[in-house]
Amino acid sequence: MAMKTNRKPMYQRKAFLIILILFAGFLCIQFVRPDVPNPPVTGDLEAPADVKAIIQRACYDCHSNNTNLRWYDKIVPIYWGVASHIKQGRADLNFSEWNKLAPADQKGKLWESVNQIIAGAMPLPGYTAVHTGAKVSAADLAVLKNYLASMVHSKPADTAVINAADRQYQYWQKNKTAVSKLPTAANGISYIPDYKNWQPISTTERFDNNTLRVIFGNDIAVKAIKENKIHPWPNGAIFAKVAWAQLQDKDGTTHTGEFKQVEYMIKDDKKYASTYGWGWARFKTPKMVPYGGSNVMFTTECMNCHKPMAAEDFVFTQPIKH
Amino acid sequence: MKALYSLFAVCSLMFAACSDNKPVELYNTKAALPSSPKYNLDGLKVITSFVNKTKGTASTLYGNDLALKSAIDGNKTVGANEVFTLVTWKQQDDDHWFGAKIPSNVESVEVIKTTSSGNSVAVNYQQLNGKSLDLKADTSGQSERIKYILGQKPSVLP
Numbered sequence: 481m482a483m484k485t486n487r488k489p490m491y492q493r494k495a496f497l498i499i500l501i502l503f504a505g506f507l508c509i510q511f512v513r514p515d516v517p518n519p520p521v522t523g524d525l526e527a528p529a530d531v532k533a534i535i536q537r538a539c540y541d542c543h544s545n546n547t548n549l550r551w552y553d554k555i556v557p558i559y560w561g562v563a564s565h566i567k568q569g570r571a572d573l574n575f576s577e578w579n580k581l582a583p584a585d586q587k588g589k590l591w592e593s594v595n596q597i598i599a600g601a602m603p604l605p606g607y608t609a610v611h612t613g614a615k616v617s618a619a620d621l622a623v624l625k626n627y628l629a630s631m632v633h634s635k636p637a638d639t640a641v642i643n644a645a646d647r648q649y650q651y652w653q654k655n656k657t658a659v660s661k662l663p664t665a666a667n668g669i670s671y672i673p674d675y676k677n678w679q680p681i682s683t684t685e686r687f688d689n690n691t692l693r694v695i696f697g698n699d700i701a702v703k704a705i706k707e708n709k710i711h712p713w714p715n716g717a718i719f720a721k722v723a724w725a726q727l728q729d730k731d732g733t734t735h736t737g738e739f740k741q742v743e744y745m746i747k748d749d750k751k752y753a754s755t756y757g758w759g760w761a762r763f764k765t766p767k768m769v770p771y772g773g774s775n776v777m778f779t780t781e782c783m784n785c786h787k788p789m790a791a792e793d794f795v796f797t798q799p800i801k802h
Numbered sequence: 803m804k805a806l807y808s809l810f811a812v813c814s815l816m817f818a819a820c821s822d823n824k825p826v827e828l829y830n831t832k833a834a835l836p837s838s839p840k841y842n843l844d845g846l847k848v849i850t851s852f853v854n855k856t857k858g859t860a861s862t863l864y865g866n867d868l869a870l871k872s873a874i875d876g877n878k879t880v881g882a883n884e885v886f887t888l889v890t891w892k893q894q895d896d897d898h899w900f901g902a903k904i905p906s907n908v909e910s911v912e913v914i915k916t917t918s919s920g921n922s923v924a925v926n927y928q929q930l931n932g933k934s935l936d937l938k939a940d941t942s943g944q945s946e947r948i949k950y951i952l953g954q955k956p957s958v959l960p
Contacts, residue, residue: 625900685853685893722957733854
């Protein structure tokens with residue numbers, strides 16, 4: 481009699497059993513742990529103390545070899561996500577191996593990082609939701625921006641720069657830069673020589689890396705601009721962004737100096753579905769050397785940088801419509 | 803339990819991030835030139851682009867095929883039927899990239915057209931100012947501007 485009254489209904493016993501099984505499963509998967517080692521620091525970022533403190537606090541968990549995992553980061557399945565973020569984060573940018581980057585690339589990475597912070601893409605919102613201390617405040621951002629601005633120096637070009645630009649110009653002027661076979665990037669995109677006959681849709685002065693840029697659009701892109709159909713851009717639209725070194729003369733005018741590169745974005749939401757619907761390529765120097773060599777992973781770099789522009793179909797340029 | 807709450811917080815925040823609708827400014831409307839019969843950029847190619855950091859201006863020099871060819875040859879001789887158009891904008895900070903400046907309101911559109919007149923070539927210069935593209939009536943200083951524009955070295959576009 482007593483036993484009968486103490487006995488829980490069937491559904492309650494079942495629920496208990498299920499919870500028990502789930503809990504056992506939860507305990508078991510705790511042992512499936514990818515390794516997150518902290519490799520030695522080969523050369524740490526050097527920056528003023530206040531700047532470095534912000535970067536360490538906001539970025540170092542995923543972008544250095546000094547990852548500080550909290551206990552709640554170590555609980556599977558959260559830990560799996562954490563481990564993969566750290567692996568990816570270090571591959572894209574590692575402040576502990578800062579010395580492995582050329583000075584120009586270090587500068588470029590810093591500007592890109594601050595732009596990712598401004599765009600709200602970094603630190604990852606999911607990460608700062610838990611690690612609230614990693615949030616970058618408006619005051620922090622001002623410190624970072626001031627630091628970058630202090631690195632900008634504008635001065636008239638020296639003779640070596642002028643001569644290099646002149647040599648390249650004369651070579652081009654005599655039509656010696658024409659390539660017979662179109663160079664092709666690892667993702668199959670070839671250099672498109674006709675870009676220079678397209679219409680410019682905007683220009684940019686990049687004081688972060690001392691270049692001047694003109695962005696050209698092919699006929700499909702220009703038509704889409706005229707017809708207000710750029711959200712999303714139509715398939716077949718192509719941009720070519722050309723970058724030159726800045727060449728400042730004594731009157732304060734900054735001209736296009738040495739040709740650095742031409743970059744393409746080719747819209748095709750099916751063919752390039754795996755890369756945000758765009759085909760990416762960059763060709764450097766008048767010899768049109770494909771960026772990334774034979775490694776197709778170069779597109780990750782393109783995508784990472786353009787990711788904050790998802791709402792604009794991954795396009796930074798705001799075209800000028802006349 | 804805290805872990806579970808954290809996971810929940812992460813998921814809800816990711817969801818919030820996806821539905822976050824920031825205003826999207828697709829065009830650079832400030833820098834747009836008004837349509838006008840006074841100038842025509844259709845079919846013109848880029849000869850070069852430059853900025854003036856002291857004045858905070860950005861310029862692009864356009865030209866028709868004949869103008870581009872002459873410019874690459876150094877404009878040693880001025881042929882007929884060449885069209886050069888120099889558009890100069892004020893600059894503004896690029897909202898999409900800290901470290902970049904893009905064109906803002908238009909300052910001037912300068913148009914050079916060459917025509918054959920008898921055995922020589924006549925060079926016509928017009929300067930249109932401001933958003934309303936007002937024709938500058940004062941013709942002094944025109945020859946300096948023509949010299950300046952024809953003196954621009956083309957950008958290397960391989």
